Amino acid sequence: MKAIHLYLLSGLASLTLLSFNQSNANNKDQQTKNSVDMKFEKVALPYATDALEPVISKQTVELHYGKHHQAYIDNLNKLIVGTKFENADLETIVKESDGAIFNNAGQSLNHNLYFTSFKKNGGGVPKGKLAEAINEQFGSFDQFKEEFNAAGVSLFGSGWVWLAKDQNGKLSILKESNAGNPLTSGLTPVLGFDVWEHSYYLDYQNRRADHLKELWSIIDWDVVSARY
Numbered sequence: 758m759k760a761i762h763l764y765l766l767s768g769l770a771s772l773t774l775l776s777f778n779q780s781n782a783n784n785k786d787q788q789t790k791n792s793v794d795m796k797f798e799k800v801a802l803p804y805a806t807d808a809l810e811p812v813i814s815k816q817t818v819e820l821h822y823g824k825h826h827q828a829y830i831d832n833l834n835k836l837i838v839g840t841k842f843e844n845a846d847l848e849t850i851v852k853e854s855d856g857a858i859f860n861n862a863g864q865s866l867n868h869n870l871y872f873t874s875f876k877k878n879g880g881g882v883p884k885g886k887l888a889e890a891i892n893e894q895f896g897s898f899d900q901f902k903e904e905f906n907a908a909g910v911s912l913f914g915s916g917w918v919w920l921a922k923d924q925n926g927k928l929s930i931l932k933e934s935n936a937g938n939p940l941t942s943g944l945t946p947v948l949g950f951d952v953w954e955h956s957y958y959l960d961y962q963n964r965r966a967d968h969l970k971e972l973w974s975i976i977d978w979d980v981v982s983a984r985y
C-alpha cells in the first residue's frame with residue numbers, strides 16, 4: 758500500500774515538474790517571440806500630429822509616420838529573424854546589410870531622425886558649434902540652406918538630402934537615393950530631409966522645392982544641433 762502511495766506521489770511530482778517545465782518553455786518561447794516581434798519600434802513622435810501644420814499637414818504626418826514609417830519597422834523586424842542581424846542595433850544593420858534588410862533598416866533609421874528634427878513653432882537658426890561650423894564652411898546659414906535645398910530639388914527620384922559630419926566635425930551635404938544614410942560613408946547624420954513623394958505630395962503635389970523651403974520653419978535646432 759505504502760509502495761503504491763509512493764509510486765502515485767512520485768508520478769504526480771513528475772507530472773507537476775513536466776507541466777512546470779513545459780509552461781516555462783512556453784513562456785520562454787513567448788518571450789523570445791515577443792522580443793523578436795517587438796525588436797524595433799518607431800521613435801515616439803515628440804509632438805501632436807497636427808503640430809507641424811501648415812508646413813506638414815496632420816494627414817501627411819498620420820500617413821507618413823503612422824503607415825510608411827510603421828511598414829519599414831514591421832518589415833525590418835520580420836526580415837532580420839534568423840539572420841546575423843537578429844540582435845544587432847539599427848546603426849549596425851544600416852552599416853553592414855544590403856538588399857531588403859538595408860532598405861528597411863535605412864528607412865527606419867532615416868525616419869526616426871526625420872520625425873525628431875521638427876517641433877511646433879520651430880525654425881530660427883542652428884545653435885552652438887553647429888552654427889559656427891555651418892558659418893565657417895558654407896559662409897552663412899542662408900548660403901547653407903540654399904545649397905541644401907538645391908541638393909534636395911536636384912535629387913532624381915526618391916531619396917534623402919543630408920547634412921552630415923565626419924570624425925573631425927567637417928560638414929558635408931549628401932544626396933542619397935532611396936534609403937541611403939551617411940552612416941554607410943562613415944559619416945554621422947545631422948539633418949535629413951525626406952524627398953520621397955510620400956513626404957509632401959498631399960500638401961504640395963509636385964512642388965518639392967516649395968516643400969523644402971517651408972521645412973526650415975519647423976526645425977527643432979536644439980535636437981539637430983545636439984547631433985553635431
Ligand SMILES: [Fe+2]
Binds near residue numbers: 868951955
Ligand atoms: Fe518618408
